[in-house]
Amino acid sequence: MGGVLLGEGVGMVESFHEFVVHRSPALSRTAYLLTGDHQLAEDLVQTALARTYRHWRRVRDGNPEAYVRRVMYHQQVSWWRRRRLAERLEAEPAEQAAVDHSEATTLRVTLNAALGQLSPRQRAVIVLRYYEDLTEAQVAEVLGCSIGTVKRHGHDGLRRLRAIAPELVDAAAERSTR
Structure with missing residues (x-):
């Protein structure tokens, strides 16, 4: 029985790894458009993937990319609310x-x-x-x-x-x- 569970765990890790390798570029682009910042986008993708991994067994057979996008959106809103309380947005964006x-x-x-x-x-x-x-x-x-x-x-x-x-x-x- 232990071997079956171990084998299932390895397959789960491999399927998650494959998902991350194939879908990370698209998820990163979406995260950048949601955040407007490369570093925040990287953090957003990493946070969403970490949360998705915890539920991978349940998510992998459905639509995992939609699940990750949902997590990214909700995390971005959470970050935005915290930042909004901590800082005042400028009327004009900062010069590049x-x-x-x-x-x-x-x-x-x-x-x-x-x-x-x-x-x-x-x-x-x-x-x-x-x-x-x-x-x-x-x-x-x-x-x-x-x-x-x-x-x-x-x-x-x-x-x-x-x-x-x-x-x-x-x-x-x-x-x-x-």
């Missing part, structure tokens, strides 16, 4: 020390700054819906809310992005005509 003047980099910086001005839930909906290309139902599952809530936050978030950074709309329209 080294700016790459290429069009793509400028667009990424603009998008990141604009995403940073959304509420955590709006930002999560926009990232999951349009960057991760999840359906409204999948986003609702990840965030643990209704599809109507996803639609509302998505609508409000897009409206706010258009007001904050109209150049993003111009860039999207330009890309769609290429």
Whole structure:
């Protein structure tokens, strides 16, 4: 009996390791878009994966990536609430020390700054819906809310992005005509 349990434990570790190796780049991109900071994104992914590992036996046969995203979202909101109490957000984002003047980099910086001005839930909906290309139902599952809530936050978030950074709309329209 001990050998069976040991074998199951080894298989569990291997399947988790395989998941981490294959899905970490995508999870890291999502974490960066949620946090707007590379170091916080790394911490967010590590925290989410550590929490997921504790429940891997139950999660691995379902949709483990959705589970990790849900953990990342909830952890990010928790961090955001703690930071919000400890500091006051500036009206303008801090200047970047080294700016790459290429069009793509400028667009990424603009998008990141604009995403940073959304509420955590709006930002999560926009990232999951349009960057991760999840359906409204999948986003609702990840965030643990209704599809109507996803639609509302998505609508409000897009409206706010258009007001904050109209150049993003111009860039999207330009890309769609290429």
